[in-house]
Amino acid sequence: MSTVLLVHAKGGPPLGHVLSRAAARAEVHLLALSALPSAIAASAGELCASVVTPAEAQPRDLVSLIVSRAEAVGADAVLTFSEYAVVAVAEACEVLGLAGPGGAAALARDKRMMRHTWHRRGLPQPEFRPVATQADLHEAAATLPLPMLLKAAWSAGSTAHQIIGSPQEADAAWQRSREVMAESAQLGFAELHVAEADAHFVVEQIVTGTTEQWFDEPGWGDYVSVEGVVAGGVFHPVCVSGRMPTVEPFTERASITPALLPADLQDRVVALAREAVDALGLRDCGTHTEIKLGAGGRMWLIETAARFGGAMTVPQIEEVFRLDLVGMLVDHLLGRPVDWPERALGPGQARGAAGSLVVLAVDGQGEAWRDRRVWDFPVAKEAVALSEGSNLSVVPESSLPDGSTVPVYDPVGGANTMAALCLLSAADARTVLRDFTNLVDALPAVLPAAVPSVPAASQPAPAARSQVRPTAEPEGVAA
Template identity: 75%
Template sequence: MSTVLFVYAKGGPPLGYALSRVAARSAVHLLALSTLPPTVAASAERRCASVRTATGPERGDLVSLIVSRAQAVGADAVITFSEYAVVAVAEACEKLGLAGAGASCALARDKRLMRRTWGRRGISQPRFRPVADERELHDAAAELRLPLLLKAAWSAGSTAHRIIRSAEEVPAAWQRAREVMAESAELGYAELHVADAGADFLVEEIVPGTAGGWFDQPGWGDYVSVEGVVVDGVFRPVCLSGRMPTVEPFTERAGITPAALPTDAQQRVVALAREAVDALGLENCGTHTEIKLGADGRMWVIETAARFGGAMTVPQIEEVFGLDLIGMLVDHLLGRPVTWPARALTPQEARGAAGSFVVLAVDGAGDAWPDRRRWDFPTVRDAVPLSAGSRLSVVAENSLPDGSPVPVYDPAAGANTMAALCLLSAADPETVLQDFRTLMDALPSVLPQAESHKETETDAETKTETKTETKTEKAEKDEKDGQCKAETVEARS
C-alpha cells in the first residue's frame, strides 16, 4: 500500500475532511505543525499510521524536518493543504525527488514575487509597490493612486489588510498591520518556513471592481476565484466560485460554488487565470486564483495560491460536481491515472449549489452589530427562515463552541475575528446567495445577547483578547468522536 506524509498546519479545508480523503487512498502519517483541532484529534489517531506533532527547535529547519520524517515513514508522496506550509513542503519534495508544487512554489506564496512575475508577462493586475518600512510606504503612497491597500506579502484570509485613503493615514496603517501580523503568528496563522515573513508587505491600488454586467442577480461580490490544479506543469481549471461582497477592508464573508456567471464570461475569466498560473511555473498542486471583475469586461488578477481554496471550497466542489479533488490529487502524486475535467465546469453541470458563510459581527453594510451576542448554532437553526429545501450546517472544526461571545470585528485582523463557519446547500447558487443574505440580516437579532460589558481597552486589544480566550475554550472542549470529515450539525430549512 502506498504511503503519504500529510503535513498539517492551520488553514485550508477542514482537517477532518481532508484527512478522510487522503486515508481513503493510502496509509497516512500525519506531521502536525499546529495543534490538532479537538474535534478531530481522536479520529486522526485512528485514521493515521502515526501522528507526530512538531514543536520547538525541531521546527527551525522545517524542510529538513519534513524530509527526515518522509524518509522515516517511507512516504511515496508528501502533501499539505495549508497556505503556511506549501513552500516548505514543495522544497522537501524537491529534495526527496517526489512530485510536488515545484521549485517556483514561492512565486505563488510571496505576493511581491508573484506580482513582479505577472508584471514581466504583462498580465492585468493592480499597480503595486513592495514596502519594507514606513518610509517606503510613504513613497509608494505618493506615487500610486489613492486609495491604496496595504497587505502582508505572506498573509492569508485578508489578515493585516489596511486601506490608506490619504498620506496622513500611513503611520497608523503601517503600525497596525505589523501588530496584526504579530498577533496572527501567536494564533498560528503565519508562514512557517520563511523567517521574519511577517515583516514583508506590499501596497497596491484599489481597482474599481463591480459585479454589474457580470451577474444577472444583484448581491454578488465583484470578484471570483478559479479553482483548479496543475498536473505535470499543465493548468487544469475545475470550476469557478463566487462571493458575497467583502467586509471592509476586504475580508471574505461567503464563497459560493458554482459562481452564477454566463458561459462566455466564465471562459474569459478562466483564460486570465490560466495566464496567471502558467506564469508561475508550478508543477503538481492545487490552485486557487482570485480575479477582480470590473466595468466593461475588465479584469485584474489579485493572487494565486499553490493549494486548493480554503474553508469549505473543496467540500463544496465535491458536493455540487462530485469531484473529490483531494483524493484525485493524492492519486496523481502517487502516480495513478486520474481523469481531470476537460474544462472548467459550469453551473449547468452542477447538482445544486453550496456555499460557506463566515460569521462576523457586522451587518451587510459592514457596520458593527449594535450589541454583543453569543454564538449559538441551535438558535440559528431554529430561528432563521431559509428557502425550502436548503440545508444549513455548522463546521465544528472551524467554529467557536456554542455560548462563546462573538468576537468584535477587527478590520485589520480579518478572518481572525470570525465566530463560526457555516455550510449551506441549496437548489442553485442564486438561492444560496439569498439564504446567506437572510442569515446575515438575522444573526444580530436571533443570537442570544452576551453579558453587557464596558470596553476599557482599544478595540484592537479587545478583539485580540476575545479571540485568544475563545480559542482556549475551544481547546478545552471535549473531543468529539466521529467520521473524519467536516463535522456538522444539520439544520431545518
C-alpha cells in the same frame, strides 16, 4: 499500499475532510505543525498510521523536519493544504525527488514576487509597490493613486489589510499592520518557513469592481475564484466560485459554488486564470486564483495560491460536482492516472449548489453589530427561515463552541475575528445567495445577547487589547 505524509498547519480545508479522503487512497502519516482541532483529534488517530507533533524544543528547520519524517515513514508523496506550509513542503519534495508544487512555489506565496512575475508577462493587475520599511510606504503613498491597499505579503484570510486614504494615514497603518502580523504569528496564523516574512508588505492600487454585465441578479461580490490543479505542469481548471460582497476593507464573507456566470464570461475568467498560473511555473499542486471583475469586461488578478481554496471550497466542489479533489490530488502525486475535467465545470454541470459563510459581527451593510452577541448555532438554525430544501450546518473544527461571545470585528484582523463557519446546501446558487443574505441580516437579532462582564471593584479594568482571535479559536480560514 502507498504511503503519504500529510503536513498539517492552520488554514485550508477542514482537516477531518482531508484526512478521510486521503486515508481512502493511501496510508497516511500526519505531521502536525499546529495543534489538531479538538473536534477531530480522536478520529485523526483512527485514520492515520501515525500522528507526530514536533516538540517545541526541536529545531524549526521545517524542510529538514519534513524530509526526515518522510524518510522515516517511507513516504511516496508529501503534501499540505495549508497556505503557511506550502513553501516548506514544496522544498522538501524537491529534496526527496517527489512530485510537488516545484521550486516556484514561493511565487504563489509572496505577493511581491507574484506581482512582479505577472507584471513581466503583461497580465492585468492593480498597480503595486513592494514595501519593506516605513519610508517605502511613504514613497508609495506619494506615487500610487489614493486610496491604496496595504497588504502583508505572506498573509492569508485578509489579515493586516488596511486602506490608506492619505499620506498622513501611512504611519498609523504601518504600525497597526505590523502589530497584527505579530499577533497572528503568535497564534499560528503566519508563514512557517520563510524568515521575517511578517515584515514583508506590498501596497496596491484599489481598482473599481462591478457586478454589472457579469451577473444577472444583485447580491454577488465583484470578484470570483477559479479553482483548479496543476498536474505535470499543465493547468486543469475545475470550476469558478462566486462571492458575496466583502466586508471592509476586503474581508471575505462567503463563497458560493458554482458562480452564476454566463458560459462566455466564465471562459474569459478561466483563460486569465490559466495565464496567471502558467506564468508562475507551478508543477503539481492545487490552485486557487482570485480575479476582480470590472466594467466593460475588464479583469484584474488578485492572487494565486499553490493549494486548493480554503474554508469549505473543496467540500463544496465535492458536493456540487461530485469531485473528490483531495483524493484525486493524492492519486496524482502517487503517480496514478486521474481524469481531470476537460474544461471548467459550470452551472450546467452542477447538482445543486453549496456555499460557506464566515460569521462576523458585521451586518449586511458592513456595519458592526450594535451590541455583543453569543454564538449559538441551534438558535440561529431554528430562528432563520431558509428556502425549502436548503440545509444549513456548522463546521465544528472551524467554529467557536456554542455559548462563546462573538468577537468584535476588527477590519485589520480580517477573518481572524470570525466566530464560526457555516455550510449551506441548496437547489441552486441563487438560493444559496438569498439564504445567506437572510442569515447575515438575522444573526444580530436572533443570537442571544452577551451578558456584559463587570470587573470587580478591587480589580483594575483590563487594558485594551487586539481582537485578533478569541481564546477558544476556530481553525483558520485561508480563502
